[in-house]
Amino acid sequence: MKTIVLSLFFSIFVFSLLNAQNNNVQEIIQQGVELHDAAEYKKAIEKYQEALKIDPKSNQAVYEMSLSYLQLKDYKKASEYSTKVINSNNKELSVGAYAVKSEALAEMDMIDEAIQLLKDGLQRNGDEYLLHFNLALNYYKKRDLDNALTHVKRAIDLDKTHSGAYLLYAYTLNSKKYWVQSIFSFQMFLLLEPDSQRSKNAFEEMLQTMRVKPASDKPVERSFIQQQLMRNQGENNQNASEIPPLSIVDGLNRNFVYSAITHTLDSLTQISENENLYICFKEVNEAILKVLEKENNSSKEGIFWNFYVPFFSYIANSEYYDIYCRYISSSYFPESLAWWKNNPNKARNFIRWFEKGDNPDT
Structure with a gap:
């Protein structure tokens, strides 16, 4: 009986010691995360x-270290x-680790290796947003x-x-000359992130795309x-005086959209200079949506017709359209931010x- 009691006491003591050690490791890792975020x-x-000296098997510490090395641009260590x-084989950290390694490989000009790694990651982890996005x-x-x-659409689906x-979807669509579709992918981005530097740049590119x-x-x-790569490839170097591609793509007659844009811009030539650009954006955007809403019917298929057009038409037809335009342009127009x-x-x-x-109480 004495032996059993001593054995039980020893087990409890060891468990308590290990638990205290684990808590200490987690606390140190959290301190590291806070430093990383700063x-x-x-x-x-x-x-x-420091955490690894206490627990050499801490995958969390190793993973967080890879993130910090990535930020330091030490891609080999990342x-x-x-x-x-x-x-x-840590399931919780696997997807993030594949993403870190793929980014490190890409930064070392090993893009093909990064792509193959991400494909392996999808096979191992199943359909994951981050892996599709990095691909x-x-x-x-x-x-x-x-x-x-293909992969950015799958990432959005997930x-x-x-x-x-x-x-990224907006950039890719624009590079493919699907300029109308890119306009509303830019706006989805701006709805989710209206106030960053890249929001300002995205809004600028959208204005150019809208002519x-x-x-x-x-x-x-x-x-x-x-x-530099953008310049070498002629990326996003368009001229508003040039006519964009107007052929029919995925049931979208871009000629109708372009005509609506030019007609609206011609009608706005008398607007005062101070508010000109904002009003032009607001009116041209609404004109585009009216064309798309008219063109949309049950025969049209795909996310553009079944989600983007109804979604943005709903906003344009609401009492909040001007507020919406102010919201997504707050990084670009000082008057929108002031509003x-x-x-x-x-x-x-x-x-x-x-x-x-429309049912705020539900």
Whole structure:
């Protein structure tokens, strides 16, 4: 009996000791994460190394370290540590580790290897948003736009809450000369992320795509891709005086859209200079949607006709259309940002309506 009691006491003591050690490791890792989020990447790595001295098998510490090395642009170490996580067969960290390693490989000009790695990751982990998004990004960098579209659409299907996927979708559509479709993918992005630097750049490119603003000699800076590569490929270097592709694509007669744009712009020539660009955007966008709404019918298939057109037409036909235009243009027009600051009640009503529709009490 004494032996049993001593054995039980020892087991409880060891369990308590291990539990305390694990809590200590998690606390140190959390300190590292906070340092990482504050852009103190080297100090974060020191914390993860401290955690690994206590628990050399901590995959969480190794994974977080790979993220910090990635931010430091030490791509070899980011690849090395993410590989350790992949080889550990840790289900919770596997997808993130594949994403880190693929990004590190791509930054080392090993895009084909990054693509193959992500395909392996999909086989191992199943359909995952992050893996499809990274595949789309790498295909986009290779100028394989068809595969980029396939994977970014799948990423959006899997998770419709990530703004970056809509932005990449807009870029890819525009590069494929699907300029009308890209306009509304830009707007989906701006709905989710209206107030960042890349929002401002995206809005600028959208204005050029809508022919509201002429393009400059220097392409608008795009996220995800180096500017020099954009210049070399002639990416996003369009001229508002040139006629865009007007052939019918996926049931969309782009000639009708272009005619609506030019007619609207011609009718707005007398607007005062101060508000000209914002009003042009607002009116041209509404004119495009009226054409698309008229063209949409039960024979049209695909996400553009079944989701984008009804969704944005619903907004355009509501009492909140002007507020919506102010919202998605707040990073670009100072007066739009000022409007949001000066009209908090209207802003809140729009957000409530956007989240709950016409029945705010439900």
